[in-house]
Amino acid sequence: MPAIALHPLTIRICHWLNAIAVFLMVTSGWRIYNASPIFNFTFPKAMTIGGWLGGGILWHFAAMWLFGINALIYIGVNLYSGRLRHKFFPIRPQQLWADINDALHLKLQHTDLSHYNAVQKCAYLSVMVAIAIAIGSGLVIWNSSQFPLLRELMGGFDNARIVHFFAMVFMVGFVLIHLVMVALVPVTLKSMGFSRPRLFKSVSLKSKSLEV
Amino acid sequence: MAKSRPNISIDTPYLIKQIQPKLDNESRRLFGKRILSLGALSMLSGCTLTDEHSVEKMLISVSHWNDKVQAFLFDPNKLAPTYPESMITTPFPFNAYYGQDEIRDIDGDQYVLQLGGHIQHKKPWRLAELALLPQTTQVTRHICVEGWSAIGKWGGVRFSDFLQRIGADTSAKYVGFKCADNYYTSIDMPTALHRQTLLTLTFADRTLPREYGYPMKLRMPTKLGFKNPKHITEIYVTNDYPGGYWEDQGYHWFGGA
Numbered sequence: 184m185p186a187i188a189l190h191p192l193t194i195r196i197c198h199w200l201n202a203i204a205v206f207l208m209v210t211s212g213w214r215i216y217n218a219s220p221i222f223n224f225t226f227p228k229a230m231t232i233g234g235w236l237g238g239g240i241l242w243h244f245a246a247m248w249l250f251g252i253n254a255l256i257y258i259g260v261n262l263y264s265g266r267l268r269h270k271f272f273p274i275r276p277q278q279l280w281a282d283i284n285d286a287l288h289l290k291l292q293h294t295d296l297s298h299y300n301a302v303q304k305c306a307y308l309s310v311m312v313a314i315a316i317a318i319g320s321g322l323v324i325w326n327s328s329q330f331p332l333l334r335e336l337m338g339g340f341d342n343a344r345i346v347h348f349f350a351m352v353f354m355v356g357f358v359l360i361h362l363v364m365v366a367l368v369p370v371t372l373k374s375m376g377f378s379r380p381r382l383f384k385s386v387s388l389k390s391k392s393l394e395v
Numbered sequence: 396m397a398k399s400r401p402n403i404s405i406d407t408p409y410l411i412k413q414i415q416p417k418l419d420n421e422s423r424r425l426f427g428k429r430i431l432s433l434g435a436l437s438m439l440s441g442c443t444l445t446d447e448h449s450v451e452k453m454l455i456s457v458s459h460w461n462d463k464v465q466a467f468l469f470d471p472n473k474l475a476p477t478y479p480e481s482m483i484t485t486p487f488p489f490n491a492y493y494g495q496d497e498i499r500d501i502d503g504d505q506y507v508l509q510l511g512g513h514i515q516h517k518k519p520w521r522l523a524e525l526a527l528l529p530q531t532t533q534v535t536r537h538i539c540v541e542g543w544s545a546i547g548k549w550g551g552v553r554f555s556d557f558l559q560r561i562g563a564d565t566s567a568k569y570v571g572f573k574c575a576d577n578y579y580t581s582i583d584m585p586t587a588l589h590r591q592t593l594l595t596l597t598f599a600d601r602t603l604p605r606e607y608g609y610p611m612k613l614r615m616p617t618k619l620g621f622k623n624p625k626h627i628t629e630i631y632v633t634n635d636y637p638g639g640y641w642e643d644q645g646y647h648w649f650g651g652a
């Protein structure tokens with residue numbers, strides 16, 4: 184069995200850099216949130232980084248570059264190579280419905296690792312949108328006087344905070360489900376990994392057009 | 396100093412603003428020690444960062460880079476949004492690095508504003524003299540670094556007019572401020588010359604109350620709250636980076652809002 188890359192190297196690098204960036208953004212974001220909570224709760228301090236508001240801000244505004252630039256590279260590579268279209272589209276409503284049904288009955292299949300099922304496609308695309316919204320609302324919170332259009336789009340400064348918060352909630356929710364899914368189909372972890380020569384011997388791949 | 400940590404989650408947002416300075420006084424002392432305790436990460440990995448100092452240096456140099464980015468983004472002609480008076484926040488929150496019981500009492504008749512640095516006419520100003528200059532008002536949003544915001548109405552002298560009048564070298568890099576409450580901060584010249592930057596003498600059409608910076612504060616809707624010094628006693632123009640009370644502890648110096 185030849186070595187096969189299910190995901191281009193750039194995508195795999197981007198994916199793991201993004202995982203690091205999201206971790207730093209979320210935990211430092213929680214520290215910043217705690218300084219002036221929007222809702223009636225704060226995040227446990229042990230789950231935050233930075234130690235105090237200023238430290239949380241330093242982390243948040245440093246990791247934002249990794250997060251933002253990496254997201255741009257990821258989406259750029261995906262668009263330019265046509266991978267976005269091949270890999271995440273089309274999403275057929277019927278297929279999606281059937282997959283959701285299967286998922287709810289805990290028998291959703293992901294045996295052909297070269298293709299995402301409809302639920303995966305939706306989940307991945309929606310988290311990409313959530314990341315874009317997080318970045319857009321984040322820019323408004325960071326420097327609202329210089330982004331008037333984006334500010335109006337987000338419904339003003341205060342509202343941008345709420346949008347930013349729920350973009351975070353969506354990402355964290357996605358990651359939790361994402362991790363459960365990876366745990367259920369652990370071989371996918373290898374497909375996102377870097378030691379490919381030794382992989383996939385035992386995995387039967389239905390598709391031949393693997394590297395897209 | 397807060398002796399027992401207040402439970403933020405059950406307080407109303409307004410009360411949160413009241414206790415915030417105490418909370419941050421407390422957390423401030425942890426700066427440098429705890430900034431790098433990665434909390435969840437070190438728990439996950441079972442190790443702590445050994446080279447905390449270099450991580451902190453890295454974060455601070457990124458922060459200086461961010462200052463440059465915000466300075467680059469700053470468009471002198473872009474105005475911060477203004478609001479109808481019906482949207483003014485009441486009560487307007489008090490916020491400082493100390494509690495409300497420590498607000499300085501300043502005698503307006505004794506008050507003098509000192510001028511220093513690259514300024515031609517360094518004659519000190521009295522409050523009554525400032526009040527004679529052309530005045531303007533604005534209803535703008537005050538955005539705090541903590542995340543909350545509040546709309547208020549401020550009135551006073553356009554800072555660019557004042558700088559011109561005193562013969563300030565507007566090609567210099569910074570304008571620094573020293574305050575009666577030992578607070579200090581500094582801003583970039585483009586923001587100093589921005590149309591909405593006001594030497595503020597009134598709040599809600601009344602004499603600036605002591606909790607909001609009597610007798611005079613600098614109001615900039617394009618910058619975060621901590622960049623807006625209250626109880627100003629000295630203004631100086633300089634090319635040497637003057638830093639600031641919070642900035643020296645890690646807050647981002649440009650502090651754009």
Ligand code: HEM
Binds near residue numbers: 198357372
């Ligand atoms: C340590 C945490 C993470 C692990 C272990 C993990 C694992 C994986 C694995 C194994 C795949 C491949 C799935 C397959 O081939 O069927 C994948 C794909 C993906 N993950 Fe993660 N992931 C993590 C964090 C994240 C985070 C934080 C995000 C975004 C917020 C994310 C977004 C995605 C997306 C969008 C894809 C599809 C990538 C593509 O094909 O272009 N992941 N992840």
